[in-house]
Amino acid sequence: MVKAHFPRGLTHWIMMMIWLVLLSLFCKSTQEENSQEHGYLNCGPQNVTLLHSGQMILLWEDQPSCSAVRDVLIYELVVFRAGQQVNYDEVAVTPDQIESTHYRIWTSFLDLEGASNSVRLRSRYNNHTSPWKEQTFPGKQTLKVPEIFPKDKWFMVGSTVTFYCILPSTEAFSTMYLNTGEQPSTTKINNQTYALTVYLNRASKNTCDHVKCETKTNNNNGACVYIGYPPHYRDLQCETRDLKSVECQWTVRGDTDLPFKEPKAPQLLGSPCLMLSKGRCSQKVEKVDVGERNWTLTAQNEFGMVELSDTADLSKRVHMFAPNGVKVSTVNARSVTLQWNLAKPQYNNLNITCQVRMSFGEISIIGIGLNSTVLNDLIPNWTYNATLRCGSTQHFWKWSEWSKKVFFRTYGEVPDALDVWMHMEGNHTKIIWKMPQAKQSHGHIEHYEVTWRKTTENHNQNSTKVAFNKQSLSLSLTRTKEYIVTVTARNINGSSPPSTITIPSLNPAGHRVKTSRIIGSNGGFNFSWSASPAASCGYIVDWCPTSGNHTEDWLKLPPNETYAKVFSRNFTDGRRYSLSLYACTQGAPLLLERREGYVTEKSIKEGLFKSMKGKQQDSNFEVSWDLISLAEQTAFIQGYVLYCSDNNNSVISFSTDDPAATSLKARNLKMGFYKFTMKAQTAVGECGATFITAILNSPTDNLIGAVLIPLLTIFGLLSLTIMLCFRHWACIKQKVFPPIPKPMLTSMGEHGCHLLHVDQCHHSEVHIMDVLELQCSEETPTNGYVCKENILFVFANTPKGYYNQPQKKYPPEPLTTTTTELPSLKGLPSSPFGSVFSNPTYNLNIKPGDQLSSSFPELQERKSLQRSMDGYQPQDLTETFNINPTEEDPGKPMSCVFTYVLLPQSLSK
């Protein structure tokens, strides 16, 4: 058996501890009892009122400490008349009735008209009684108007309150109500006393509410009651700002602490806390570093009290004040020294973290009693503002407020290297660079300097200066050579580092890249590509409108990036852009890819198809148009569609997927009227509608047309000819059927030979075969006919026909009449020409009345001819053609005078 043995000292120590624990438990219990006792010992009546209205009414309330009572509270009431006790009463108040108004009414034993009455009352609870309170009722005082109790009191929302109305002895009760809405019925206590119990469900607005009591004689009165909330404070948080005091803040909920009275000054740990602002108060503390403890705040208004608490170790809740005296001490191009003062000397021993906020971001710095720092990586020639805030590094709680801003400007420096690119067009190479921004120029740019040389020549270098406001230079370079171009910018501090670009030589056999499409998104292009081993120093993406003015822009990317978000403020919807991807190499940039696309495709305007025309081919109809320019293509054209609608509004369509097509054929159409509408197919729908109309005819119709039109033309021409012939029949007849004079042989007179007239209108080609030589005796200009004076026309037979030749100055030769027989005219018996020449017998009798002769009025003018023809006189020698000249129509367009004389071969007298 094993026994445990404890040393004697230890046993005594354990016993002592047990006793101590028991003692402390006893003390605690006693203390609690005492505190509770202390609570209700102060309990007693307050606001005691004694009224007289044909009865004696005593009203009173419980003191606030009575709320500690957990059992029935007894009030002892003693009535005295003329100094003698006449009555003793006890009123029992249950815990739920505490803090309401209590009353007692006496009616039977009082001499209200005589000596004065007084009432004493006190509370009794657990053998503890409160001091007596006495109210004396002076005699002969009666109520004139109804009295309402309680009046001018403050009640919490949600409480139930009983109001009493005590009427003058002569008045009869009418009604009693609270002006807050629904009213319960009143309770009659006796003839002069009525009670209204109301549940107060809402707060008063702006002013107190009224309880009104009205009598039947309209002798009315009222009382004010305030209904509201105790201060609604929450979220208490305590901290220290100066390491010498505690500062607590809380949130105040809305306006529920209204109406009327602001809460009284709150108390922190039972002592007044100085209000700094709404929801903030401060209290001095002896030491901050006392570890964690409870911070309890109490606040109350007329409606009640609120208690908030927060557990905090103030040394871990240091909320510093903002640093002050911030200034810049040393300024360079890219760095400055910033200095400041800490707001409290107590902060000097703290490990502090400060944060500096400048125009371009924030930086954090740490140190004990920190009061300066160097700001690096600043932009030269740049204005900054800086502000800072600090907090304790150890047990960081909150940042201080930001300090006041300090402004400073860094010194200038040479410009940053330019971003240079090139654009080749024909034989010209344009060197372009981006205008340096203010934070890149580091001062005003004076000018740019561009130098270039062939890669094969190290010394033969050209150079030129470009004005500060330009950002490009066009060079005429030999395209078969590679060039190195260098651009620098210069400001007051010097030249920027050089930016170099190699201009590739034009190699006709060089590689070409295909152009593919790219779809825009969100106002730009998301351009991605496959990595290229050639891109040793990255990629360049450049873009410009595919047609029109070239405003080139570019983007340079590192080698590891194969994606670029291309965006420009100049991008417009419905305009096609070309994007080119170059590999940045040690030499000239290498074109890798080319894309074309729209940021957003737009519907093409109507009337896209310029010069649209159609052509029928049997039952087909082909519509053709001019090639569509890029500027008009506000979207990619994927094909074309032709709609053919006839008079019955039935529509058939024909389409092509070839965007380069310039014609489209509609097949197997019926004959009739058609409206042809041509549209372009795009991603945004069919657009650019242009239409023409046409009537389609059948091939038979066309054949008829083809035959009829020439026939009609011929007919018309013939009619015209006939008409002309008819009009000029006389002339024609004269030509064709010349009047054959009677044979008259006369000898040549002394006048010599007169060559007789012949039709000299040399425009007409009359077949006059073997015509005698004629002499024009007289000519008259007539319509369309020219008769030349003294011009001898010889009608010569030419291989190709006959033509007129003017022949002058030939001496007149005797007319020789050759034979009348014309071989060529043989066999033309019916021809008028034939008849002319087949009648050489001169046996024709022409009389004056003859139509033929009448057509030649001029004949009478002719000179008499003496014909000598031996042995042959077929006609009377004296017979002449005489026509009265008065019969001549002066307006007749053509007037020819013919005198034909047949001259014999040999004349003898």
Added chain:
Amino acid sequence: MAARRTRRITGPDVSRSTVARAARIAELLQYECSILLELYREKESFTADILVDGRLVSVPPPSSQLDTRDKLWRLHSALLQCRSLLDRAIAREEEELGGGKKGDYETQRKVVKDRLSYLLISTGELLKTAGGPALLTPNLEGLEIDGPTTLFELKLWVHRIFKEVDYWTKMAITTLEALPSVIAKESMMTTRVRSTRSARR
């Protein structure tokens, strides 16, 4: 060239214009006071039966025997008492019933107070013109200037004061409208007497 004659503004002209101005202010005040009463009744949910009338201002009774100066003095004195009562009512309201949100009622209350002050300045000028005392202090004797002790009674008292201001504003309009003819008569009589005297000379 015909020169334009300029006419100097004489004493009676000044009175007439001052009277007209005072009457105009009183009319405005009466309008503003009616709005104030309406707002107050609405705010306090007062019905007519609970409200008691009865004069708070104490001045001698009106009489046809009173001359212009006395009538003006009586009016001015009543208005002065009104302003004192109004000041007190506003102070007590703020002190015991205030603290809530400021709204139309509070704005209108200030408008009425300011307008009453303007009216007092105008009637003071008229009284001075009519030969009355240059400075008149309100007689607050017998005036319920402190008001009642309970809040409900305080509200009724405030209402009575507003009613009193309203009443005396109407009285001011009546009195001032009656004044110009009297002044004109007196002015004419004075002129006639002077012309008679100068004719005798």
